[in-house]
Amino acid sequence: MHSFAPEIILITILSLVVFSxxxxxxxxxxxxxLLLIGSYLVYTYLPAAVPIDMKHQFDTIIIFCIPLIFMGDALHLHFSDIKKYGWDIFYLAVVAVALSIIIGASIYYLNVFEGLTLGGYVSLFAINMATDAVSVQSILSRFKGISQHIKVLIEGESLGNDATAVIAFFFIGLPWMMSGSIDAGDAALDALRVFVVSIGIGLGVGFVFYMLMKLFSDKRGEFFAFIIEAYLAYLIAEEMHVSGILTLITAIIATKAWIDMDIEAACHAQTASKSKSFLRKIRLENVCATTNERLEYIYEMAKEFGYIAAVMIFFVLAEMANFDKLWQYKTEILIMFAITTLIRAVSMAKFAFIGDKMKHIAPVGAEGWFILTFSGMKGALSIILVHMIPDSFEYKELFEVVTVGVVGLS
Structure with missing residues (x-):
């Protein structure tokens, strides 16, 4: 008898997106x-609406969902904002996350989570410092009064933060946690190698797709080109054993940045100098890859596809959520949530209280500090990372329950 599971799951996901x-x-x-709550209720109380084994198909779901989740957020970053607030984004995405993981790991010496090794603390904080791109976009779309500066910081951080957390987890925390020891110098060099190679591959893929998009002028084709680019960048990077997430983020941002430069050049074509640099000529600046109108369509479609991917991850979250276990580990969950929130508040204070005293950091004020602190919602990536821990790890249950609890609270 034919199985209608694919059709049923598609109906369920689209219905949740539409009604939410x-x-x-x-x-x-x-x-x-609403998607988070609805996904849990449907998965728990209407099992017929989700007729696939989410737990055993999780690895396949991850590969399908990751590019869709990060693509939409990456598309929202404009080249002009990256130029203007580049140092701010770098601080949030790299420096603040690295320092947060280090500070969090130092809790090891207080023996907060009994029996957990120092490598385990690094992994736990890498998992729970990763923010959720879909959640960030959903929240920002509801508040029109937030300044452009703060929006750019939140969007930029939600991407770079995740890439940094993934590298810290896979190339430092996880090996350290599983082996019990690690060579700090080798680990740092390996993480740096992954960072550099991932960005290099991303820039290459981004430029190729930017040039390809000059060959057609159809909004649907351009949107599908971005999807193909995201999946291809992720696949190439993972096959080369570097960071797929950082590579796809770099590729999408690079393509979008070159598109933004083309559009800006076209808008100032009459006043611009006729002489062009070699780089401008090699990328055929006078041939626009798309337009602002078509980009708006691409933004909206990317957001909807991101919601679809998020629902799939939320179904897995519902599978992992066990209220008895959550209650059993309530103290650990609350401690983890409090520590990560406090660390985030301290790292964001740089923008509120000393930003005006630093050359490359723009201040945001006390209100901006409050928004930045509590915009660090955890979600899909945290669930993905904690699932990647081998079943043989003694404290995997602690990691899973604490992460599910922190995701829910955030």
Whole structure:
């Protein structure tokens, strides 16, 4: 007998997206919050609506969802904003995350989580410092009064933060946690290698797709080109044993940055100098890859595809959620949530209270500090990372339950 499982799961996902959007618009609630609650209720109380084994198909679901989750957020970063707030984004995405993981790992000496090694603390904080791109976009879309500066910081951080956390987890924390020891110098060099190679591959893929998009002028084709680019960048990087997430983020941002430069050049074509640099000529600046109007369509479609991917991850979260276990580890969950929130508040204070005293950091004020602190919502990536821990690890249950709890609270 034919199985209708694919059709049923598609109906379920699209229904959740449609109804969450409708309720979000009516009650002014971020749709990702409704998606999270709706996914849990459907998965728990209407099992016939999710007729696939999410737990055993999780690895396949990850590969399918990751590019869609990060692509939409990467598309929202404009080249002009990256130029203007580049140092701010770098601080949030790399420096602040690395320092946060180091500070969090130092809790090891207080023996907060009994029996956990120092490598285990590094992994746990890498997992729980990663923010959720879909949640960030959903929240930002509901608040029109937030300044452009803060929006750029939140969007840029939600991408770079995740890439840094993934590298820290896979290339430092996880090997350290599983082996019990690690050579700090080798680990740092390996992480640096992954960082550099991932960015290099991303720039290469980004330029190729940027040039390819000059061959056609159809918004649907351009949108599909971005999807293909995201999946291809991720696949190439993973096959080369570097960071697929950082590579796909770099590729999408690079393509979008070159597109932004083309559009800006076209808008100032009459006043611009006729002489062009070699780099401008080699990328055929006078041939635009797309337009602002078509980009708006691409943004909206990318956001909807991101919601679809998020629902799939939320189903897995529902599979992992066990209220008895959550209650059993309630103290650990609350401690982890409090520590990560406090660390985030301290790292964001740089922008509020000393930003005006630093040359490359723009201040945001106390209100901006509050928004930045509590915009660090955890979600899909944290669930993905904690699932990657081998079943043989003694404290995997602690990691899973604590992470699920922190995701829910954030």
């Amino acid at each position: 959007d409708a309720l979000a618009n009516r009650f002014k609630i971020p749709s990702v919050f």
